[in-house]
Amino acid sequence: MSVPPVSGHRVAAAAEGDVVVFLIGMRINRWRAVRHWLPAVVGMLRMLKELSQDGESGLLGHRGLGGGGSRVHSIVQYWESSEKLLAYASDQGGQHRPAWAAFNRRVRGSEGAVGIWHETYVVPAGSYESIYIDMPPAGLGEAWGVEPVSRRGERAAQRLESGAGRRR
Structure with missing residues (x-):
């Protein structure tokens, strides 16, 4: 397995506008209930x-x-917009709707064998901050790409206060 290259000495996510973060996960409550x-x-x-x-x-x-x-498995997702996230969730022709319906049928008699959860956050432009130092892009930087940090002398709090989370 190759190691991803570092993105530069000091970079930030090149996100623009609002950022939609979707967290989803499951907890296996009964290991032997594999079918659930x-x-x-x-x-x-x-x-x-x-x-x-x-x-x-x-x-x-x-x-x-x-x-x-080992019981809890979670994924963080970054979305272009909450509208696109909701459109996917309700798309009758996509994988989500049948998977959700099948899950609900299976858990009716499962006695709590598996739990699932999700949280959605719409973070307004200027209300997020990121920095990556000598590492490959991760999280928001991986989703949106990265760019050099322009205000090297500022601290994270100063970048947030000035709205530097907005990259336009």
């Missing part, structure tokens, strides 16, 4: 593949999150 939680994992992988192959979907990037032990 494995389809949720497979469904999420199918959705991410579908979204990644559709340049118009609005998904800019995603990354698995560690933590929570």
Whole structure:
């Protein structure tokens, strides 16, 4: 496996406008109830593949999150807009609707074998800040790309106060 190149000494995400962050995860409550939680994992992988192959979907990037032990599995997603996220969630022809319906059918008799959650955040322009030093782009920088930090003398709080999270 090759190591991704570092993006430069000091860069920031090149995000413009509002940023939509979608967190989604599941918790396996009963390991032996594989028939309840494995389809949720497979469904999420199918959705991410579908979204990644559709340049118009609005998904800019995603990354698995560690933590929570082996029972908890989470993904952070960056979206172009909340409208595109909601359009995907309600698209009758996409992977999400049938996966959601199947999940709901399976969990009715599962006695809490698996739990799922999601949170959506629409972060206004100028209300986010990022910096990456000597590492490959990650998170917001991976989703939107990176650019050199222009105000090297400022601290994060000063960049946020001045609205430097906006890159136009």
